[in-house]
Amino acid sequence: MFEWVETIFSSLPQGVQTMTFIIMKIVAITLPLMLCVAYLTYAERKVISYMQVRLGPNRVGPKGWLQPIADAVKLMFKEIIIPTGSNKYLFLISPVLAIAPALAAWAVIPFDDGMALADVNAGLLYVLAVMSVGVYGVIIAGWSSNSKYALLGAMRSAAQIVSYEIAMGFALVGVLLAAGSLNLGDIVRAQSGSVVHWFWLPLFPLFIIYFIAGLAETNRAPFDVSEGESEIVAGFHVEYSGMAFAVFFLAEYANMILISALASIMFLGGWLSPLQGILPESVLAVPVLGDVLGSGIHWLLLKTAFILFFFLWMRATFPRYRYDQIMRLGWKVFIPITIVWLLVVGLLVLAEVGPWWNAV
Amino acid sequence: MNFETPNIIPAIPEITLLSLACLILVVDLFVKQENRIITYLLSQASLLIVFLLTLFTFTTETQFTFSNTFVRDSMSDVLKLGVYISVFIVFLYAKDYLRQRDMFKGEFYVLGLFGVLGMMILISAHNLLTIYLGLELLSLSMYAMVAMQRNSKAGSEAAMKYFVLGAIASGMLLYGMSMIYGVTGSLDLAEISQKVAEVSDQKLTIFGMVFLIVGIAFKLGAVPFHMWVPDVYHGAPTSVTLYIASAPKIAAFAMLMRLLVDGLSSLQPHWQDILIILAIASMGIGNIVAIAQGNLKRMLAYSAISHVGFLLLGVLTGQQAGYAASMFYVLSYVLMSLGSFGMIVLLSRKGFEADNLADYKGLNERSPWAAFMMLIFMLSMAGVPPFLGFWAKFAVLKEVVAADSLLWLAVVAVIFSIIGAFYYLRMIKLMYFDKPEDTQAITADLDLKVALSTNSLMVLGLGLLPGGLMALCIAAIAH
Amino acid sequence: MGIEQFIFYFFALVMVASATMVITVRNPVQAALFLVLTFFSCAIIWMVLEAEFLAIVLVLVYVGAVMVLFLFVVMMLDINIDRMREGFIRYLPFGVLVGLLMAGMLISVVGSVNFGLDKFAEPARHAADYNNTRELGLVLYTKYVYPFEIAAVILLVAIVAAIALTLRRRPTTKYQKPEEQIAVKRDDRIRLVSMNSEKKK
Secondary structure, three states, X not given: OOHHHHHHHHHOOHXXXXXXXXXXHHHHHHHHHHHHHHHHHHHHHHHXXXXXXXXXXXXXXXXXXXXXXXXXXXXXXOOOOOOOOOOHHHHHHHHHHHHHHHHHHHHHOOOEOOEOOOOOOOHHHHHXXXXXXOHHXXXXXXXXXXXXXXXXXXXXXXXXXXXXXHHHHHHHHHHHHHHOOOOHHHHHHOOOOOHHHOOOOOOHHHHHHHHHHHHHHOOOOOOHHHOOHHHHOOXXXXXXXXXXXXXXXXXXXXXXXXXXXXXXXXXXXXXXXXXXXXXXXXXXXXHHHHHHHOOOHHHHHHHHHHHHHHHHHHHHHOOOOOHHHHHHHHHHHHHHHHHHXXXXXXXXXXXXXXXXXXXX | OOOOOOOXXXXXXXXXXXXXXXXXXXXXXXXOHXXXXXXXXXXXXXXXXXXXXXXXXXXXXXXXXXXXXXXXXXXXXXXXXHHHHHHHHHHHHHHHHHHHXXXXXXXXXXXXHHHHHHHHHHHOEOEHHHHHHHHHHHHHHHHHHHOOOOOOHHHHHXXXXXXXXXXXXXXXXXXXXXXXXXXXXXXXXXXXXXXHHHOOOOHHHHHHHHHHHHHHHHHHOOOOOOOHHHXXXXXXXXXHHHHHHOHHHHHHHHHHHHHHHHHOHHHHHHHHHHHHHHHHHHHHHHHHHHHOOOEHHHHHHHHHHHHHHHHHHHHHOOOHHHHHHHHHHHHHHHHHHHHHHHHHHHHOEOOEOOOEHHHHOOHHHHOHHHHHXXXXXXXXXXXXXXOHHHHXXXXXXXXXXXXXXXXXXXXXXXXXXXXXXXHHHHHHHHHHHOOOOOOOOOOOOHHHHHHHHHHXXXXXXXXXXXXXXXXXXXXXXXX | OOHHHHHHHHHHHHHHHHHHHHHHOOOHHHHHHHHHHHHHHHHHHHHHOOOHHHHHHHHHHHHHHHHHHHXXXXXXXXXXXXXXXXXXXXXXXXXXXXXXXXXXXXXXXXOHHHHOOOOOOOOOOOOOOOOHHHHHHHHHOOOOHHHHHHHHHHHHHHHHHHHHHHOOOOOOOOOOOHHHHHHOOHHHHOOOOOXXXXXXX
């Protein structure tokens, strides 16, 4: 049925074929991701409303399932207002700058053993670098809006993200030390064995700090001072409307998913099954059951969803931090803890403490 | 790759100083302001410790370690000892000055010690990387020290100028290094020296060398890269000027020796020409412009520029004896410079800077001993026998005359030094033949007075018996 | 032209163009953003040189941290461009002369005449399993351990200097002391007073 497609495809030059493959892979990652983002907003509203003993969205479609679609359609048809005195190009380019890194980082995420768009050596470093670029969207949006509130939000956000990046970077150095590699696939493979082999246990303080720094990096509650609706209206995106605003929104949620996916890869064993080492080999050989219980992409997705739930839970639970408290927490608490724990991890690796670093 | 643990024994003084400086940094946090003297004493103690360490492990053979990035030879040991002594004196002189101006803080000493570490690294560098890093460590400490007096506009301006120009000079130096690396494919000075000698077309190496010399000339403060010197000497607190005007000159001399003599010896005819121009311009502009200065710190800054010109004279001969003469020159200059800036500290008091020439009028009537000490420093700087400065100039000029076809240069140097004598003698006239304007009594602590007297007597004593120091320099260079 | 040459020339062009924009553009924020673009192009050129670690670290450190702080400061400044441009025309001829002289000299020296493939052989390409990070780490902690340690000391001095120059205690500022806030006991804040209830008259 698709033979004619194949014939056309194989007649193309080698370079074009590779390009097409890569683009197809990118689409295969991005489209589901966007869908996840849409339904993450739905999940967020539902989870928080249940925590607050409300019903949440329940009018559009059965149980409100179509709510995200309705929201998207609404935003798409809204006018994008460009404020007077704003820097037009920068104003329009900043949403793109916000979302591009959030998507680009997915290039190195391994979904399953060997299943990554780009299996690069310095994957961890790449992720860190790309995420650090995300802050430009916020800063430029704040500055180009020609609005006091937006600028204040951008300032807060810039300082906050740069500060927490250090703690996050140190937490990742711990992972790199433990796994002995910057390649995300190798990091997951280094955790294989059982749930106890996963790095959340030996790197527990780093795991917690990574998660909290992730909250701060994505400007999520309780670190959402850059939006801070009760103080500075809506912070850096106060002047944005329509799709321009929606792109910021997408970027924030895409970043959340990215941080969660990374956390599951680095601390919760990525695609590895939690039943590994418990189930006998014979169970894994059973056709369908073995696939479900054995390692695979579904475990990565489940773990990501699990951590995403924590993101939402945090938002429902904690009041917003004050700005100076955020700085204090980042610089005076997290960075010292990570440095001390790096030392501990270094010593553990050196002493070949099991079950993580048994001498081979 | 097999990793051999490097032999750290030759670098023990550096390692010790680093550990002690870090220790002081931590201890200082827990010391109350009224007990800040503890930081001072600890800093002096650490200088003493590394002095003794270097002295007792003094080496007459050349030792390499850390994959040849570090070298220790007699020259490095002598220069390091000079650095310790001069910084020790700086800390001693600066103590009361800092106290009177609410600048008696641990950072001054910690940064000073890190600066010493930078100088030691620079002196012992045997690799372009270590030269650059040592230089940056030294410069960074000095930029911060100059800016330390935050409420002083002149200080901030000086720091800014120093920082910006210093960054440009570092950039030039790096550019030159990258050219040299591009040609030779090595960062190691010995390898560079060997490869440069083999290169047939010297265009590239000379191009890189010019940039290197720009970087060195900036650090030395040679004309035309001298713009920062007067402003920084003037704008910085005198305690910091003391520091900048003394020990870093020794380090800059070491850098000159390492880069040009150790690294690019085969290009000697080429760098000789450039150094001749730098030397003449420095001696000329330094001495002539100094005459027009009404501020003693500025005058001494221009005098420093002219002394750098003399210092270059010895090196540009390209002879062992010339290097030794320059080394003798830099050590004696540091001693004189410490003394003359020390005099400013001695005569200053709370809320008053004795840095105008007019403040020295009739000093003889107020304090004959102070006036006499100043007399010694000024005459020594002018190069009048029998003081130390005379022998320094004499040694350098002797080598220039001994070199082929450089007699004219010696004549030029003598003429400029005679011009220079004018402003030193004017100072003496002010002190001895004018009526005093300022009649306040000179208040200074005993340790400062004793140290300054020792300093001046050393200038006199070494002038009477210069043989020992000279022999030391010759021996250090020869090994 | 192979894809590598294309990438090199394209990003070299972008780099030079954006570097020019950094110094000619009127708005300081835009200048800073062009500098970011310059760093990016530079990182990509390093990537072509198979120096992936350096390329990514350039983005991470310079783009992700240094320039963000830079923008942070620049945005808060109210720079009067016109005043800074005074005297620009006056020094322009001299500046152009020096610039052209430098450029001419550099081109004559650094160009392919001296550094062409006939003078220096093309560096060998690395195998597919070449790991730039690993290789750098190996030399950094063995051969260059001494410069590496000095660099660490320089960073320490930079921290000390920055803190010494900026930390000032203003007695008028009201500081929060979280440790005191946490240590507060009930008795420090509340005083229970027993009063007789008022009698109705």
